[in-house]
Amino acid sequence: AQSVTQLDSQVPVFEEAPVELRCNYSSSVSVYLFWYVQYPNQGLQLLLKYLSGSTLVKGINGFEAEFNKSQTSFHLRKPSVHISDTAEYFCAVIQHQGGSEKLVFGKGTKLTVNP
Amino acid sequence: NAGVTQTPKFRILKIGQSMTLQCAQDMNHNYMYWYRQDPGMGLKLIYYSVGAGITDKGEVPNGYNVSRSTTEDFPLRLELAAPSQTSVYFCASSGLANTDTQYFGPGTRLTVL
Incomplete structure (x- = not known):
């Protein structure tokens, strides 16, 4: 079974609108959860992560995510997006495999912010 | 700090050729990783290393080899290039544990024709 599922492959929004990815x-996986962002033609960089504690996690660039154990979700939100937020966003989890732990990525969501 | 560097940025190979993708980090990180990224598929782990001299397979290791003779360097070797290895390759590193932030290089775009 897929460890992490990103429900939308593409999300178009207008500038200054709110967004949820x-x-x-x-x-069956651990509850170590991450969101990474990939700007065009670049490597990935960490937006935020949840390891324990408060279920609302704040990250860089005004993004936040909420860990919901009962719904097994970790949705990413931003109240007002900018053109510069256009990028691909990856959710990731730590999965235990064969006695080791590995970071497993979702397939990504392409966010396009239009003027 | 340069962070994680990768060379080359682009490469075109013919089927059956071999090459080495270079990766270096200057953050004194123990953990290093190689991923490949294909459109719409996210990132798949090829190999990883938890320290100099220690490497292990990830999800998609076939057709690749790695070595880790120093903390800084983690090259990825393709011995007999195949069209299925056309992809973007990312190297990453992290500090002490798997839950630490992974820092990614800029990627190598490889095309096998």
């Missing part, structure tokens, strides 16, 4: 994880 959805991520669900398998209940």
Whole structure:
């Protein structure tokens, strides 16, 4: 079973609109959750992560995510997006495999912010 | 700090050729990783290393080899290039544990014809 599922492959929004990028994880994985962003022609960089503690996690560039154990979700939100937020966003989880732990990525959501 | 550097940025190979993708980090990180990224598929882990001299397979290791003789360097070797290895390759590193932030290089875009 897929460890992490990003429900939308593409999300178009207008500038200054709110956005939510959805991520669900398998209940069989650990609850270490991450969001990474990839700007065009660049490597990935960390937006935020949840390891423990408060279920509302704040990240860089005004993004936040909420860990919801009952719904096995970790959706990413921003109240007002900018053109510069156009990028691909990846949800990731730590999965235990064969005695080791590995970071497993979702397939990504392309966010396009239009003027 | 340069962070994680990768060379080359682009490369075109013919089927059956071999090459080495270079990766270096200057953050004294123990953990290093190689991923490949294909459109719409996210990132797949090829190999990883938890320290100098220690490497292990990831999800998609076939057709690749790695070595880790120093903390700084983690080259990825393709011995007999195949069209299925056309992809963008990312190297990453992290500090002490798998839950640490992974820092990514800019990527190498490889085309096998």
